[in-house]
Amino acid sequence: MNDLHRKEVVTCEEMKALETAADKAGLSYYQMMENAGFEAFSTILKHHPQTENALVFCGKGNNGGDGFVVARKLYEAGIQTQVVLVEGEPQADDAKANYQLIQANVQILTADVAIDMQESDLIVDAIYGTGFHGQLRSPADEMITSINHSKAYVAALDIPSGLSGDMEPDEEPGACVKADLTITFHARKPVHCSKTAAKFLGKVVTADIGIGEIINERR
Numbered sequence: 232m233n234d235l236h237r238k239e240v241v242t243c244e245e246m247k248a249l250e251t252a253a254d255k256a257g258l259s260y261y262q263m264m265e266n267a268g269f270e271a272f273s274t275i276l277k278h279h280p281q282t283e284n285a286l287v288f289c290g291k292g293n294n295g296g297d298g299f300v301v302a303r304k305l306y307e308a309g310i311q312t313q314v315v316l317v318e319g320e321p322q323a324d325d326a327k328a329n330y331q332l333i334q335a336n337v338q339i340l341t342a343d344v345a346i347d348m349q350e351s352d353l354i355v356d357a358i359y360g361t362g363f364h365g366q367l368r369s370p371a372d373e374m375i376t377s378i379n380h381s382k383a384y385v386a387a388l389d390i391p392s393g394l395s396g397d398m399e400p401d402e403e404p405g406a407c408v409k410a411d412l413t414i415t416f417h418a419r420k421p422v423h424c425s426k427t428a429a430k431f432l433g434k435v436v437t438a439d440i441g442i443g444e445i446i447n448e449r450r
């Protein structure tokens with residue numbers, strides 16, 4: 232593992248290796264998701280404390296799982312919260328577990344119903360993170376166009392959906408979420424250092440999810 236956990240910028244593959252190492256050292260994937268969701272929630276409310284109505288767009292992978300954790304924290308903080316399942320029910324195990332935890336309290340919408348974004352003052356983008364490659368497909372592309380037309384404050388979890396985490400510095404981005412705030416986990420990915428992507432990232436905050444500490448402890 233060398234000093235990979237100390238690097239300020241890691242590729243998506245290196246991030247996966249760090250998560251595997253942290254899991255082996257005793258920080259479960261489930262706990263990393265909880266930490267990522269809690270840190271994102273706290274960072275969002277620090278930057279947008281006036282939030283009253285939130286809409287959380289979740290994909291089917293672990294980025295969506297982080298979104299379910301954020302939705303639970305927002306609801307627990309007394310904020311009116313709705314979740315949109317962009318690609319149907321979650322497929323990743325920890326995302327499924329976190330989806331179960333919000334069922335009783337958070338209204339769940341699906342991509343086939345008309346979504347009114349007028350009332351929302353916060354949109355959380357948890358559609359895709361480091362697992363995304365290539366171009367957006369339907370219905371995510373239509374959802375993202377609507378997100379970009381809304382007046383809400385937009386916070387992206389890990390990466391604004393549609394951008395590849397390993398983007399080359401001079402690569403032109405395709406269609407993607409335009410965020411006001413991006414909260415990335417553990418370390419920046421190459422996309423967070425790209426000049427061409429900068430206008431879609433907004434302010435970038437790196438959140439500690441416990442990986443560095445657990446790897447240091449077990450050395």
Ligand SMILES: NC(=O)C1=CN([C@@H]2O[C@H](COP(=O)(O)OP(=O)(O)OC[C@H]3O[C@@H](n4cnc5c(N)ncnc54)[C@H](O)[C@@H]3O)[C@@H](O)[C@H]2O)[C@@H](O)CC1
Nearest residue numbers: 260263264267292293294359360361362363364365366389
């Ligand atoms: N334990 C973990 O693995 C952790 C993961 N975390 C979160 O999980 C994210 C990575 O999760 P995943 O690897 O599940 O992937 P994502 O949730 O980023 O993506 C979901 C799925 O989208 C699919 N996909 C890729 N390109 C696509 C395209 N063009 N159109 C449609 N679908 C496409 C992929 O098959 C992928 O499985 C991170 O960015 C981070 O937010 C965090 O919770 C921290 C811990």
Ligand SMILES: [K+]
Nearest residue numbers: 356359388390
């Ligand atoms: K995202």
